[in-house]
Amino acid sequence: MAVTVSPTPNPNALKFTVGADVGGPKTFVPGEAIDDPVAAAIIKLDGVTSIFMTADFVTVTKDAEASWDDLSPAARAILAGHYGD
Numbered sequence: 001m002a003v004t005v006s007p008t009p010n011p012n013a014l015k016f017t018v019g020a021d022v023g024g025p026k027t028f029v030p031g032e033a034i035d036d037p038v039a040a041a042i043i044k045l046d047g048v049t050s051i052f053m054t055a056d057f058v059t060v061t062k063d064a065e066a067s068w069d070d071l072s073p074a075a076r077a078i079l080a081g082h083y084g085d
Contacts, residue, residue, distance in 0.1 A: 003079045003083065012049075013060065016057060016079050017057045018056055018083040020083045022083075024052075026053050027051065028043055030049070049063050
């Protein structure tokens with residue numbers, strides 16, 4: 001299944017549906033130990049402030065100054081590389 005990106009009520013958060021179980025619920029933030037390779041890769045993207053993973057989706061939250069134009073394709077590529085596309 002292709003990774004689909006959906007808006008959320010929060011303009012600083014996007015929902016990435018991957019079509020596979022991502023585990024969770026679990027939340028990751030910068031500066032904490034991260035034991036999930038997908039979350040670890042996404043949290044390194046400039047501007048990401050948190051990641052929430054549960055069921056078949058991942059919600060990525062960014063700081064207000066960061067642009068989805070850069071973050072969304074990068075996060076989608078990481079997720080597609082891990083969960084298939």
